[in-house]
Amino acid sequence: MPKQPSVELTPARPSMAGRKLHNEQARYACCFALQADFYRDAILNILMDFKKNPDTDFKNIDDLNEDEAAGEAAALREGINYHDHLYYVKDAPRISDAKYDKLLKRLEDLEDAHPKLKTDDSPTQRVGAEPVSELEKVEHSAPLLSLQATLEADAVKRLLDRAREAADSRSTDLVLEPKFDGLSVEVIYREGKFERGATRGNGRVGEDISRNLKTVHTLPLSLQGDELPDRLAVRGEVYMPLDGFTRLNKQRVESGRNPFANPRNAAAGLMRQYESRNVAGKPLAIFFYEILAADGDLPDSHEKVLRQLRDWGLRVTPLNKTASSFKEIEKYHRKLVGRRDDLDYEIDGIVIKVDDRELRETLGTRDRNPRWALAWKFEPREESTLVEDIVVQVGRTGILTPVALLQPVDVGGVTVSRATLHNEREARRKDIRIGDRVKIIRAGDVIPEIAERIKRPGRKRGDRFEMPGQCPVCDAAITREGAYHIYSAGLACPAQLRGRIRHFASREAMDIDHLGEDAADQLVTRGLVENLADLYQLKKNDLESLEGYAEKSAGKLHDAIQDAKSARLDRFLYALGIAHVGHRVARQLAGEFGTLDRLMKADRERLQKIPDIGAEIAAATADFFADKDNRRILQRLHRAGLEIGEMPARDSQPLKGKTFVFSGALHDFTRSEAREQVEALGGRATSSISGETDYLVLGDSPGSKRDEAEEQGVDCIDEDAFKRLLER
Template identity: 45%
Template sequence: MQALIERAQSLREQLNRYAYEYYVLDAPSVPDAEYDRLFRELEALEAAHPELRSPDSPTQRVGGAPLEMFEPVLHSVPMLSLGNAFSDEEVEHFDRRIRESLGCERVGYEVGPKFDGLAISLRYEDGLFVLGATRGDGSQGENVTANLRTVRSLPLRLAPGAPRLLEVRGEVLMLKKDFERLNEEQESRGEKRFANPRNAAAGSLRQLDSRITAGRHLNFFSYGVAQCEGAELPTSQTGIMAWLKSLGFPVCQYGERVEGAEGLLDYYRRIGALRPKLPFEIDGVVYKVDSLADQARLGFVSRAPRWAVAHKYPAEEALTVLEAIDIQVGRTGALTPVARLQAVAVGGVTVTNATLHNQDEIERRDIRVGDTVVVSRAGDVIPKISAVVPERRPYRELPDGTREPLYPPFVMPAACPVCGSHVMREEGGAVYRCSGGLVCSAQRKQALLHFAGRRAMDIEGLGDRLVEQLVDTGWVRTPADLYKLGLLKLAELDRMAEKSAANIVTAIDKSRQTTLARFVFALGIRNVGESTARDLARHFGGLDGLIEAATLPDSAASLAVLQSVPDVGPVVAQSIRDFFLEPHNREVVEQLRAAGVSWSESEPGATLATVGPLTGKTLVLTGTLPSLSRDEAKVLIEAAGGKVSGSVSKKTDYLVAGADAGSKLAKAEELGIAVLDEEALRALLDQTAAAE
């Protein structure tokens, strides 16, 4: 029994603390689902052992104490909470209990979304808004009249025919789009982001300066009447909603009337399907017996009406423990930290992993292994860690009496966890990337597809499906393994006929004779495209010279040599050096050469020295040419010694423009650069060639 007494006391303390954070501080530290779970545990414990119930138990009251900064308001009719249902069986039990209590076969219900906002009570006298209050502890709330006057959807004067006295209940909330805008503004001012729209709405409504509230774009929906004098009320809840709408109150368009448990559950599923597209957040739907006479017969229990229940959706937030941070290597070598979580149900699925984005984000939020975290998931969105609960971080005691976190801050690895290659951080970015592009199994398929591409080694027929099979069978681990494949081996693959296999073998064999520029591009060095590969080939004349420059012991000297190549800047130079410093990559290059992959070597700079009609000229292509594709025009220009650039600058000599030329044409005209059409380009090539 002592253990039960201690557990009940612990639950009361936790729930009261969470309620204070939620209602008083507007800074909840745990998601609603965690509060609901603990509340139900305490409720069940007290039901089984009534002697454990105490006056300070959260089960004996609704909400929390009002803030002292606002004038207290005593509710003429208490603002009670609703009981919760979390399963179809609980809804069916609710309907059965209602039918048995009323002695009828079928019951009609008014149903609507359960808003994730702040419950309020509005008082109107002779049609004029005179008082607005928060729920507070259910009996006494806070006077927020001045702030409510700024809510544009809330009527300050009702339509003609309003009763002498009317007290309306409803919800103040913030639309999703307004919430996003508010958080963007918070960030731009260097201020803390709000956790969710409900938290933002509560904080906005409880501002001492109503001008701040006015700038927050709050909304209001009415859902019931607490008091009315001077008018006859409709006899049903659906009638009440229509009447409120006629007086000028906003009423949610998704409300309707259904019958029986099947009608309730059908509505629950329909709104659940709409939930991601709704303009506001909801955490469930509300069922109310439609007949007001039946509501009166059913009455209330201590904290909720018997005639209504909230059917909650699976929690989109939950608490769990971060057990480890693993590194995932993507197809392009990017390293992404992934949280391995203690399994927890979120949004109707069991979640064990969540994205952590990057090192900077982990440092900014100080996320560590062992932390208790809030995991969120909306619809089909990948789960993410939306918050850390600092008070639950595990610590170790030190000999001097102080303590330190049990786990150190997370640091990205220096070596790729898949292949052991060096990990480099991209300059000016948050991305860490594995440098072992030719050997890293995580990048293998992407590397092979790039290597075999038409503009690289041009191995016709080596597409996605074949590469998939070659890698999955383990036959090809690096590009060099392609040159070991034989006809019989390829013919063993699924859907690979002997003729198709022979064509692939022929294409692979043909690719052994290539150019240095194509080979360098095929290696897939980060930031090295076709144009840069050609510049490197022209400058160094051979592969050995390039590798020697990239692997000089003196880093500064190496980068300086690489940057002496036209259009090679510090970022590209570092990428080249990182690639060739990796022993695995150099080994694959040697294996490729040993397999017979070769090209015509030349003296450094020899290609540049060759005289061509457009030697030393830089051209940019834009738009659609009448008879030449962009690739064909590029080949003609490069064959004539020219260089094709992707962007217009002061160094551009000519812009070749076709139909639908865009911003490049405008920039060329602004810079006074000569603009050629296809005919003028051909004439320039012919005239220049003739002059030579």
């Protein structure tokens, strides 16, 4: 059910039912002030009627007096919270989305008209609050202990033996729960109202994430029931449902951003945002499983604790189960392993807890682990997983790449949640479809790829993958060049612009510190940057508005941008992100023409006369500089003070004809910077030793290339000798 209002209301003539409702609400507000006991039952009946079948034929807000507005706001809060509970916790909605949206919109309008009616537990507060400069540290009501984890059945048997030995005549019943792979949190309620939430942190002190937690719809802002403790601290797990994780990653990939590695990282990252508006509306949920502290007596068993949590309206997983023997525990473990792929959230094991709370006290705790509980983990998923979706990622040069979004899987100790399909031809060759089980490898031990589809006889497969006819972000038309699909919307596409900003700021290009993926994404999303020239118009206060940027960090980014106003021609050409123009081609073009003005005047025929510049590169370069929008942006960059240095004349390239290879780590250069120095002086830099190699430059831990060089008679020089050679 969407929780952002989508129905625009206009004042309506009150119906008889509506007038009766408002009269009763006004009486309700007054009688609460008078505390007239004989009205109480009638008021509760009115609220219950309003909960179950709310009338949305509202009276004009301007015609309400203060008592009527207060009564209606109270009824709306009660009703919306009631239907939130039905939808998110009970999974049994009773009213339509449209009616729900009308109720929420009416409450927002009432609170806008009467700000004193706005309460901290109002459903309108889930949309996010003003950003904070940092997350404050808070001390927990009770330690949030971590669980000892095992993969061995013998450790489970030892827990049972300890419990039976300590039990004397008490029960040794156990409660079994799924082990959620999410973010553990403490949530505190004061007089039944949400007061505060915090991350686990070190178990005793966590970070205050109250504003972000309030945006999670499965977390009730008000508890249910008549007998509520004055203060209640409970423990829960914030997680991201798998379908929501797939949707969120689809949006990120299609817009050119890196996806989250797994649902846990996504949930943890969102919960620690400084600006809760960035969290509102994200697919997050919470399960509760423990009472940490409460005023008054606590239930004497864990099973009763779970029942009490449900009675208060706190969401508890239906997968919990009681057991009294290892055989029952083993059966539950095996059952959840089988159900793991069918659940809409990640679990990585089961939790075994002693049920009797008095027996827990007897068993006690270790330093950080309770001796009355244990996590029996599943064997990690390895190599094979499910394809949740196939989306199209937009590159900075307009190339569209199909990407498979995967159920997160461990491959060689790394969690993999996506794999490239390269292009439509490759996707069709492997015939990968949504819902397939596939084998994952990490090509070169780095890039995850789908090696093959695992056949599952008898299972109906999804539709064949087809590349879209339009860009998934900006709807620009797509053309085909060989195996690749490309579109030419250029800087008009937000996804392409994000990539261009990151590329423009990279170390090998304009080298702008602090301008990474997150900053580029926010600059485009917030409309602060619509093309590269806008970067140089940003003010410090623009950057302070970004999530995660305070005055000091915004100042650093602003200074870094303003300091990046000069570059040699080849670096600037590379920074522009022209299709097919990498480092080598940029140096060739810069060396041939010397200045940007001369290059901009060259047509395709002139460009193709340059050695190693084929028709494809010539066309891409000529078309880029012929584009009116691109020329306008280049003029704006010039007016902003950007200075493009000329390339050295060809006759002043002393390393022309010399070939260098680098091996090992250099202290004063990155590998790309060293290659750039060589190529700027006319030399070549290659990656392997051959008969044409003149110098092998040795850094730390050079490896086998040194032996190859000595065998072939290649001169080996260290970094100091390399620097002296450059200086000469």
